[in-house]
């Protein structure tokens with residue numbers, strides 16, 4: 230049986246990856262320090278014989294007994310609110326955490342896939358963003374703690390590949406949404422849906438002309454799965470190219486939820502990227518992958534998930 234370590238297992242993406250690899254017949258070792266994740270996301274896996282969980286901070290030395298075929302390094306705060314609140318931990322997990330997991334991969338002779346991000350393109354001057362673009366990132370701006378940690382992650386991963394011959398993969402993930410996102414994590418999908426459910430106005434940052442392109446979780450997991458088993462060592466974008474302005478997106482959520490509330494405009498956070506849309510030609514060509522779930526369909530699923538949460542969870546606010 231193949232053994233896979235998934236870091237960030239109790240988070241949004243990590244928990245869905247655990248489900249997928251369990252379903253594919255792997256022995257899954259989940260690792261998480263629960264800084265932004267929640268055990269309830271993987272509680273259903275605990276009774277399974279082929280799932281184990283290690284409560285551990287991967288920014289400190291990582292040790293595991295036995296053979297290890299694959300590593301997926303997904304541990305890292307991912308929401309701007311989270312990484313602005315815990316900037317040093319974010320820098321550490323992208324740098325020291327990645328270093329530790331590359332070291333483990335080298336020791337165990339495992340293939341390792343690391344979770345990078347569209348944020349390596351920063352506030353992009355090329356649109357849509359393809360993998361050849363080097364990006365436009367401020368190293369000292371507030372988002373730099375996340376963006377530069379991920380850029381370092383890519384750099385050290387390629388160095389381990391070139392210098393040690395390590396078998397590596399890099400996925401550049403674009404905005405992904407789905408069930409198990411924290412309602413109060415500040416990202417725009419849970420933020421707008423939480424506001425609609427609580428009967429609050431929807432807070433659009435800036436004038437709402439900035440764009441994003443949202444990918445449903447099942448499509449994202451499929452892309453990551455195909456990348457892991459491909460021979461693509463260079464980074465690959467995985468995301469849904471269907472682009473929208475945030476203002477239009479707020480209107481879409483108002484229509485979906487039927488809320489009587491309105492859009493209000495609040496100041497735009499510093500360095501918020503003005504446009505973002507993945508060029509997925511590489512993923513299409515090399516992985517035969519493209520997203521299948523359209524936004525209306527995906528948003529309906531995630532709205533039903535948020536509606537099913539308890540009133541206490543709905544009222545929990547972090548900002």
Ligand code: NAD
Nearest residue numbers: 237239240241242262263264265266286287304305307405
């Ligand atoms: P999340 O916050 O839901 O999950 C991250 C998980 O990592 C949490 O469970 C957290 O507790 C854990 N973690 C953080 N630091 C850790 C540490 N030092 N040791 C062990 N565990 C630690 O976020 P997510 O959306 O699931 O993102 C997962 C990964 O995907 C991240 O690496 C993120 O950068 C990347 N990513 C996500 C998106 C997206 O749209 N969701 C976009 C780009 C990149």
Ligand code: UDP
Nearest residue numbers: 309415416417418420432433434439475501
């Ligand atoms: N956003 C917004 N209102 C909110 C939360 C976010 O207008 O309550 C905007 C934010 O400024 C950004 C976009 O929505 O332009 C996506 O934000 P998110 O935090 O989800 O992801 P990221 O900025 O990392 O793409």
